Amino acid sequence: MALSVEVFVREPDGEMRILDVPDDVYRSGGFESWRTTVWGSEFVRSLGARYLPVLAEDDLVVEAGEVPELLREVALLRGRLDEVALRTGRPRTVEEHRHELDIRLRIIEDSAREALVIGGGVLIW
Secondary structure: OEEEEEEEEEOOOOOEEEOOOOOOOOOEEEEOOHHHHHHOOHHHHHOOOOOHHHHHOOOEEEOHHHHHHHHHHHHHHHHOHHHHHHHHOOOOOHHHHHHHHHHHHHHHHHHHHHHHHHOOEEEEO
16 A cells, blocks of 8 residues: 545535545655654654654655645655665665655655645545
8 A cells, every 4th residue: 555645625614525636646745654664753753744654654645835834844755765775675675765755755745736736635545
């Protein structure tokens, strides 16, 4: 299983409406196991991440007003990508894991930017 990254808007009644994604768009935030082994890892937490580590316990809902903070967190992890890959990459090689992390962070970042444009939020589940 893979973690899905979705963009949503809140309806006037507060309900979440997930936006459709074209069939050719891949929006994975990593493998299900990454909830704990990557995003919720002690190393990622030690860097000051507070959004993505939520995935270790639950799905992540980032409301519209919090999206800029999610983008800052993604930038933080991107800035330490080599270290994140080294500290969370077992049993894959560091290079393979770094590549996968880069792709997943780009997907999260692109989704967050889309959410900013429309005043929506990001759901990772």
